[in-house]
Amino acid sequence: MIQLPAPEFSLKTTLESGQAFRWSRHDGWCYGFVDSAILKVKQVDGHLLCDSSDASLGPDRIRRYFGLDLTLSDILSSIDVDVQIHEAIARHRGLRVLRQDAWETLASFICASFNNIKRIEGMIERLCQAYGEPISMNGCRGFRFPRPDAIAATPERALRAMGLGYRAPYLRATARLIVEGRLSLAQLQAVDYDAAKTALLGCDGVGDKVADCVALFGCQKYEAFPIDVWMERAMRYYFRHRRMTRARLHRYARRHFGPYAGYAQQYLYHYVRHLRST
DNA sequence: CGCCAGGTGCTGA
DNA sequence: TCAGCACATGGC
Numbered sequence: 001m002i003q004l005p006a007p008e009f010s011l012k013t014t015l016e017s018g019q020a021f022r023w024s025r026h027d028g029w030c031y032g033f034v035d036s037a038i039l040k041v042k043q044v045d046g047h048l049l050c051d052s053s054d055a056s057l058g059p060d061r062i063r064r065y066f067g068l069d070l071t072l073s074d075i076l077s078s079i080d081v082d083v084q085i086h087e088a089i090a091r092h093r094g095l096r097v098l099r100q101d102a103w104e105t106l107a108s109f110i111c112a113s114f115n116n117i118k119r120i121e122g123m124i125e126r127l128c129q130a131y132g133e134p135i136s137m138n139g140c141r142g143f144r145f146p147r148p149d150a151i152a153a154t155p156e157r158a159l160r161a162m163g164l165g166y167r168a169p170y171l172r173a174t175a176r177l178i179v180e181g182r183l184s185l186a187q188l189q190a191v192d193y194d195a196a197k198t199a200l201l202g203c204d205g206v207g208d209k210v211a212d213c214v215a216l217f218g219c220q221k222y223e224a225f226p227i228d229v230w231m232e233r234a235m236r237y238y239f240r241h242r243r244m245t246r247a248r249l250h251r252y253a254r255r256h257f258g259p260y261a262g263y264a265q266q267y268l269y270h271y272v273r274h275l276r277s278t
Numbered sequence: 279c280g281c282c283a284g285g286t287g288c289t290g291a
Numbered sequence: 292t293c294a295g296c297a298c299a300t301g302g303c
Contacts, residue, residue, distance in 0.1 A: 018284060019284095109284075112283090112284055112285085113283095113284080113285040113286065114282095114283065114284090114285045114286075114298085114299090115283055115284080115285085115299095115300080115301095116282070116283035116284085116300095116301080116302065116303095117283080117284075118283090118301080118302060118303095119283080119300070119301055119302070120283090120284085122301085123300095160299085163299085163300065163301080164299085164300090165298080165299030165300055166286090166297090166298050166299055166300095167286095167298095167299085168299095170286080204286090204287090205285090205286065205287090206286080207285060207286045207287080208285090208286095209284070209285060209286090210284085210285075210286085213284070226284070227284090228283090228284035228285075229282085229283070229284075229285085230283095230284065231284080245292085245293070245294095247292085247293090269284075273284095
């Protein structure tokens with residue numbers, strides 16, 4: 001059992017903020033995957049208690065996964081530039097942007113387009129059960145996220161049978177791009193935001209929004225600002241009487257919030273999605 | 279049943 | 292550059 005300090009952090013808010021689609025909760029513990037290992041984790045006071053299926057998933061990677069190596073208060077100060085984001089921060093302080101595996105993030109958000117989170121979770125779970133490697137921890141069984149070559153080798157009709165709909169050919173084509181070496185996900189970690197986004201836009205089924213999600217959640221590009229229907233709705237508040245295309249909203253947001261615009265996006269996204277329920 | 283969902287690709291102005 | 296449209300599917 002690993003214990004690590006987790007100041008300025010809310011595990012629950014972070015895992016429920018729509019960044020990751022494979023976390024679940026059973027009797028007080030959160031179960032999910034970090035890369036290809038199962039992680040069992042719970043927050044107690046200012047610490048995380050962790051148990052992992054694989055020795056390769058150590059404290060360093062867990063700390064990085066949850067973004068605990070960054071000082072949240074500094075980031076939040078830098079984006080706290082108007083009353084809307086101020087309210088979102090006040091309500092959900094502790095939310096952090098995850099650093100997930102780039103391939104899993106890319107594949108997941110291709111599935112996420114024009115879709116709802118419940119169904120996205122179901123689609124991904126079926127993909128894992130059908131094409132991922134089985135793994136178990138303390139008798140708890142699960143399936144790893146399928147590797148690109150497994151997806152690339154699967155006929156389109158089989159992917160459609162997983163409920164992917166028209167996204168099936170997109171996912172397969174993108175997997176092929178990676179298998180054939182025409183897109184290096186490792187490279188995306190090293191290059192800057194613009195270069196990473198341009199490369200991602202070369203994938204089938206990847207437009208501005210999905211590319212920004214992958215850049216932000218899978219490539220640590222904190223200036224990425226994904227705009228989906230919820231964010232468009234949220235930002236309408238910023239421009240009450242003007243019609244704005246997503247491209248214009250995107251330009252504005254990046255300039256307005258600065259190098260951690262992605263954090264602002266995630267706080268605003270979570271905030272507007274919970275306006276009704278709280 | 280109708281509406282919505284962490285949109286994209288394509289077409290035509 | 293931007294608007295309009297088709298695209299699959301299931302949750303609510």
